[in-house]
Amino acid sequence: MPIQADHELSGVTVFLDPAGLPVLDLPRFARHRETLVALYSAMVRTRTFDAKAISLQRTGRLGTYASSLGQEAVAVGIASAMSDEDVLLPSFREHGAQLWRGVSLEEMFLFWGGDERGNDFAVARQDFPVCIPVASQFPHAAGVALAMVQKGEPGVAVAVGGDGATSKGDFYEALNMVGIWTLPAVFVIANNQWAISVPRVDQTRARALADKAVAAGIPGEQVDGNDVIAVREAIERALVRARSGKGGTLIECLTYRLGDHTTADDASRYRADEEVSSHWSEEPLVRLRAYLVAHHGWAKKDEEALLHGCRDQIEKAAEAYLATPPQPVRSMFEYLYADPTQDQAAQAGELGDA
Amino acid sequence: MPIQADHELSGVTVFLDPAGLPVLDLPRFARHRETLVALYSAMVRTRTFDAKAISLQRTGRLGTYASSLGQEAVAVGIASAMSDEDVLLPSFREHGAQLWRGVSLEEMFLFWGGDERGNDFAVARQDFPVCIPVASQFPHAAGVALAMVQKGEPGVAVAVGGDGATSKGDFYEALNMVGIWTLPAVFVIANNQWAISVPRVDQTRARALADKAVAAGIPGEQVDGNDVIAVREAIERALVRARSGKGGTLIECLTYRLGDHTTADDASRYRADEEVSSHWSEEPLVRLRAYLVAHHGWAKKDEEALLHGCRDQIEKAAEAYLATPPQPVRSMFEYLYADPTQDQAAQAGELGDA
Amino acid sequence: MPECTMIEAIRMALSRALKEDPDVIIFGEDVGIDGGVFRATDGLTQRYGASRVRDTPLSETAIAGMAVGAAAHGLRPVAEIQFTGFLYPALDQLANHASRLRNRTRGRLTCPLVLRAPYGGGIKAPEHHSESTEAMLAHIPGLRVVIPSSPARAYGLLLAAIRDPDPVVFFEPKRLYRAIREPVEDDGMALPINKAVLLREGADVTLVAWGAMITEANEAADQLAEMGISADLIDLASLKPLDRGTIRSSVEKTGRCVIVHEAPLTAGLGAEIAADLAEHCMTSLLAPIRRVTGFDTVMPYFRLEAHYMPDAARILKAVHNVMEFA
Amino acid sequence: MPECTMIEAIRMALSRALKEDPDVIIFGEDVGIDGGVFRATDGLTQRYGASRVRDTPLSETAIAGMAVGAAAHGLRPVAEIQFTGFLYPALDQLANHASRLRNRTRGRLTCPLVLRAPYGGGIKAPEHHSESTEAMLAHIPGLRVVIPSSPARAYGLLLAAIRDPDPVVFFEPKRLYRAIREPVEDDGMALPINKAVLLREGADVTLVAWGAMITEANEAADQLAEMGISADLIDLASLKPLDRGTIRSSVEKTGRCVIVHEAPLTAGLGAEIAADLAEHCMTSLLAPIRRVTGFDTVMPYFRLEAHYMPDAARILKAVHNVMEFA
Numbered sequence A, B: 001m002p003i004q005a006d007h008e009l010s011g012v013t014v015f016l017d018p019a020g021l022p023v024l025d026l027p028r029f030a031r032h033r034e035t036l037v038a039l040y041s042a043m044v045r046t047r048t049f050d051a052k053a054i055s056l057q058r059t060g061r062l063g064t065y066a067s068s069l070g071q072e073a074v075a076v077g078i079a080s081a082m083s084d085e086d087v088l089l090p091s092f093r094e095h096g097a098q099l100w101r102g103v104s105l106e107e108m109f110l111f112w113g114g115d116e117r118g119n120d121f122a123v124a125r126q127d128f129p130v131c132i133p134v135a136s137q138f139p140h141a142a143g144v145a146l147a148m149v150q151k152g153e154p155g156v157a158v159a160v161g162g163d164g165a166t167s168k169g170d171f172y173e174a175l176n177m178v179g180i181w182t183l184p185a186v187f188v189i190a191n192n193q194w195a196i197s198v199p200r201v202d203q204t205r206a207r208a209l210a211d212k213a214v215a216a217g218i219p220g221e222q223v224d225g226n227d228v229i230a231v232r233e234a235i236e237r238a239l240v241r242a243r244s245g246k247g248g249t250l251i252e253c254l255t256y257r258l259g260d261h262t263t264a265d266d267a268s269r270y271r272a273d274e275e276v277s278s279h280w281s282e283e284p285l286v287r288l289r290a291y292l293v294a295h296h297g298w299a300k301k302d303e304e305a306l307l308h309g310c311r312d313q314i315e316k317a318a319e320a321y322l323a324t325p326p327q328p329v330r331s332m333f334e335y336l337y338a339d340p341t342q343d344q345a346a347q348a349g350e351l352g353d354a
Numbered sequence C, D: 001m002p003e004c005t006m007i008e009a010i011r012m013a014l015s016r017a018l019k020e021d022p023d024v025i026i027f028g029e030d031v032g033i034d035g036g037v038f039r040a041t042d043g044l045t046q047r048y049g050a051s052r053v054r055d056t057p058l059s060e061t062a063i064a065g066m067a068v069g070a071a072a073h074g075l076r077p078v079a080e081i082q083f084t085g086f087l088y089p090a091l092d093q094l095a096n097h098a099s100r101l102r103n104r105t106r107g108r109l110t111c112p113l114v115l116r117a118p119y120g121g122g123i124k125a126p127e128h129h130s131e132s133t134e135a136m137l138a139h140i141p142g143l144r145v146v147i148p149s150s151p152a153r154a155y156g157l158l159l160a161a162i163r164d165p166d167p168v169v170f171f172e173p174k175r176l177y178r179a180i181r182e183p184v185e186d187d188g189m190a191l192p193i194n195k196a197v198l199l200r201e202g203a204d205v206t207l208v209a210w211g212a213m214i215t216e217a218n219e220a221a222d223q224l225a226e227m228g229i230s231a232d233l234i235d236l237a238s239l240k241p242l243d244r245g246t247i248r249s250s251v252e253k254t255g256r257c258v259i260v261h262e263a264p265l266t267a268g269l270g271a272e273i274a275a276d277l278a279e280h281c282m283t284s285l286l287a288p289i290r291r292v293t294g295f296d297t298v299m300p301y302f303r304l305e306a307h308y309m310p311d312a313a314r315i316l317k318a319v320h321n322v323m324e325f326a
């Protein structure tokens, strides 16, 4: 009498199909041109940032960089649903979410350029920096959510990780904590089908990553992660639920990593070009643009103005980044403890006048 | 469109109800008096061992001891289903399983008496010693199963942990590995409703611990852990499945910890006596004895002979244990590496002639 | 002033911290109604509520990770790991996050958490219940590591740890939980967590120890005194950052040093102390620096445990050895 | 004899191990078709099959724990952790199980596993990709810790690690993966993993280093030679257990010692070496023992990384300092 994962997957939430045709009534927020343009613009901005970052890396002016090409809707969808009082705990591929939250382009370049000042966000000051050890941000999110509860704050902690992250024990332990304490946390999985070279099917035999919510007794759901409207709608529902004291949700966004894992990776070693090109037809910008063109009179000149504006902004930010002198060498000692230690003082001395 | 854990729990497998009345046709193995008597005897032996261990601890002649009172059916049910070629990876409460597998009473006393020789089993030489860090035995089981596959051995790795163990990341990571590689492993949860002072409901919001299998895409099921027939039947099915190359299973045995967590614990601090006494009516020995009496002519003299035999055996083992001189002090250096290191030789010197 | 044991002093400090700062929160396995397996939190959930003194599921990684998140978002979590042997799953969060968050964000987010754990051997506990892992933690930049050796120091150091703006690992020598009583005033006074404590003064040799080894070192010093050898006894108390100054001054005076710890010799924290002295006090040294430590082997199961742990006799032997050096 | 890089030498050793022993199995993240993020396993899954060179899910704890189970049941797993910064979740299995299984069972079950990980800094990698955690591991009784510093030593030491009957942590200085070429014969000859290597001989000072710091120390020694100062250069190679004899003999000869490592100073492995010398070679020492190490702070993001890493200039300064000591 085995229990199998025999419940029906309730289906993947999607509003706009790859061609930009609505397959469901759009949620209220998506009826406003302004909102849709903002979402679209944020995705374009993200993609433009991405291209610039890669070109800076290729020319030795940025460090190893993780492109979010093809996943812009996940990041933008998440952040656009969030309020200021919420806290974002991103992995390393949510550039679009960070930008929407107010992290500046220059800060982003600084971080990926190997400078801690890129994490000293001028706004979104409660948001966490990019998390490199996969899945270790999920317990942080449980902790942030716990702090919100204790302090009676209305916020929700929103952590994002990849499909690979769902195999880690910390993801699971944190999910279980969210369940047990009914914490206001939303865990988002950006399932881009690959963890470096390991495809989704080799990551877990769970039918859906959203199914893992069952192990913690909280709801899980799948959304089309290339439909920014679907992502935002699902996150909004989860945020409302969390804010009303009903606890956490696991949301799996189905998307695809169109680029290499990072600039240090060569995906052609392990996946077929045809697979990648087949996914280009589903990417998130095209479909929203098509919808804007068809329903909101988005014209060529709008598109050009947007692109031009983005490029301009990003070029300026890149220039500012490139012109930023490194921190003084002694800065490496200045932020470790609130008060520098004797050892550090002695060791800083070894640096001489650098 | 959230996915909820909306699948039906398929129900808890049980053959003998608390009164010993069969509620289902008994499986084939349970139709033989001999088999049933062996199962019953093993449970009685386990409980007798338990009582002796506690009394030795109370009189300062054994270390902290974890009683398995009330959970004998889980341990005996598991081991009785296993073959010699299988490997048992127990937590610290499966005395009945270890005894069935051939670990001697004296070895058991030695181990709990703080002597490593208790882990140098004369038989069951591939079985793992008791695992103290909760849940860390589950990845070992995945590794043992992997070795069995690589070597073409017919065995299955059987790991056992408690309800508390299911909250740990290593349990989950290992379960996922078993799923992904279709490994011949059976993970058994002895859900005794408590992890020291933390009740099952505060361990996870998952409806059933068996549900956690969903997160790894393998089957999970619940059995009445106080019905040794049910435990053995479910484990047997899982072993057959694993041996036939179909992969792992998670089995949750519902039982109850009738004693303190260990001899260092005082459960009256955190749970009501009434709760405990209510569970005495469901404990595993009574029901099988009732069935044996009703259907197999188990007589008072059989019972007395059994008890007497167990006590006798156990007293002898305890005496042998108490008479065993400690290992030479230098033994602490002799088993760390295959070849002792220079440092150790130097340090052993410091021990003088001890 | 009431006399109390270390476990009572710890409970007193925790209770005061909960009372004085609403942001203090305690969580861990069995810290609630059970009051912790050693009773450090006995009565606290009843007194301060189950939302401030919380039982967690059995999840050391999440306990540490949650503490990081909660601390960064304004709480002062005091998390308990039930035994140091079960701290390993928490190390990733300590080393990769707790210790770095301030530095990574140039001070924007900070991590004022305390991770408490019963530490060390000597109580005939089961396997994996007697570990001494302080050296691993003391190697991690950005952490503080504190180990008290008496009830009063436990009280004052724990309060300091909780109030400190940075992450502190607080190891409690479980062998001392109930071994000593001393007067402890619940006056809310913290002790400095960047200073070693000179417990007794002497002229001939410096003994450096911490935790339960203070008792052994002290006993050795008593016996030495009878033989006319007087010792400085330094309780390190704060192991990271290390108060090198106090140790160096003492050794500059005595010229001899014996370091005592329970953890295995190789790469134990005693090595750092000896290395520091070898570098900075070489000309003062009248004899080699000796370390009296646990051996480089797994602590034996408890039947032989006593042979593994350093004791006054082994310390005396080392002291005689350095005194006789010519 | 073909010249090869360290990464090629490692691949050659792995390939030979797979070929010579059917019980050898490789698993880890991206070790399969991708060949590992540094290509250490490039082509191996194609050659030996996907069942012997296996991609795992993203699960460091399970990778280590499975390696323990597989090793105990007769395989010789060579598991890869993608970077040392992601090794922390594997520590529980290393410290609580791998290192102890033989001891716990009085030799009945053993744990012949190798855990490989790209190690150290110097390649301008992102956060958490440049860690040096060897001291934490070297503190754990029952483990071996090995770090090669050249292609040929990588080949011979890795073969030895795989054939060793006990668990070995094998850290590969990623900065050297492609930095040096030297002739490496694929002859299946292992190098001893309990011996340090005297790389150059001198009379005036002993330099002790490992991994990528050998390159810096060697450069320093070259420059010293020009100044008429000759150095013994010891490549520790096997860090645990430590070959104390080789170091002591050298220092007894030279009377001076400078130890170099990338990891932070405090409680780094340099401390153990200095402490050992301070205890056993005191009378030979002509000058204080100096350590040139990473600082006691988180390695800065890569823009400032170079200022954190010890280099020949810092080593020279320390050597001059000990040479001038009077």
Ligand SMILES: Cc1ncc(C[n+]2csc(CCOP(=O)(O)OP(=O)(O)O)c2C)c(N)n1
Pocket: A093, A132, A133, A134, A135, A161, A162, A163, A164, A165, A166, A192, A194, A195, A196, A257, A261, D029, D058, D060, D082, D086
């Ligand atoms: C704990 C840990 N292990 C390994 C790595 C190296 N690594 C970086 S990203 C990555 C794959 C992550 O896959 P996924 O979670 O799907 O996120 P994606 O990169 O696809 O966005 C790996 C293995 C890491 N950063 N952290």
Ligand SMILES: Cc1ncc(C[n+]2csc(CCOP(=O)(O)OP(=O)(O)O)c2C)c(N)n1
Pocket: B093, B132, B133, B134, B135, B161, B162, B163, B164, B165, B166, B192, B194, B195, B196, B257, B261, C029, C058, C060, C082, C086
């Ligand atoms: C990793 C770890 N954390 C904490 C402990 C201390 N501890 C020992 S048993 C136990 C509770 C275990 O509960 P459960 O898994 O339900 O098993 P049970 O004791 O009920 O058989 C705890 C917290 C431990 N041994 N290992």
Ligand SMILES: [Mg+2]
Pocket: A162, A163, A164, A190, A191, A192, A193, A194, A195, A196
């Ligand atoms: Mg992915």
Ligand SMILES: [Mg+2]
Pocket: B162, B163, B164, B190, B191, B192, B193, B194, B195, B196
């Ligand atoms: Mg339990």
